[in-house]
Amino acid sequence: MAPPATTFASPFATEEEGDWAGRVVLPGELPARSALADARLWFDQALDALKSLPESQRGLEAAYEIRLAHRAVLTQLGEGSQAVEQAREAEVLAKRLGDEQRQSRVSGVLATTHTLLGNVDEALAAGTRAWTIAADA
Numbered sequence: 001m002a003p004p005a006t007t008f009a010s011p012f013a014t015e016e017e018g019d020w021a022g023r024v025v026l027p028g029e030l031p032a033r034s035a036l037a038d039a040r041l042w043f044d045q046a047l048d049a050l051k052s053l054p055e056s057q058r059g060l061e062a063a064y065e066i067r068l069a070h071r072a073v074l075t076q077l078g079e080g081s082q083a084v085e086q087a088r089e090a091e092v093l094a095k096r097l098g099d100e101q102r103q104s105r106v107s108g109v110l111a112t113t114h115t116l117l118g119n120v121d122e123a124l125a126a127g128t129r130a131w132t133i134a135a136d137a
Helices: 034-052 055-077 080-097 100-117 120-135
Strands: 007-008 021-026
Touching: 034 055, 055 080, 055 100, 080 100, 100 120
Parallel strands: none
Antiparallel strands: 007 021
């Protein structure tokens, strides 16, 4: 039994996808498109939008959460140094907020990120920092 055919049509089709528009295609024939790459762009746009707003507690909290989510996407895309940069910026925000739970969380995230990148010393330092903050709270 043949797999069902679908029609690929999108008002957002790129030039690369343009020749697919309106064509009946079988599953697996669609051009590769990365949801992770799209997510990276959306997080970049969200961070740019936050820069245009007046600074507030809620804005700093949103920037913290966006940066951690952005870090996860960057890690999956293999952009380790940018992932660490986003986590470090989230760490700065957690300190500015004076939020120990967020500080411990981001230190744990940094430990994981450094582990994935093979940065053992940095991973150990961040993990120790996460544990220390959590134990003191």
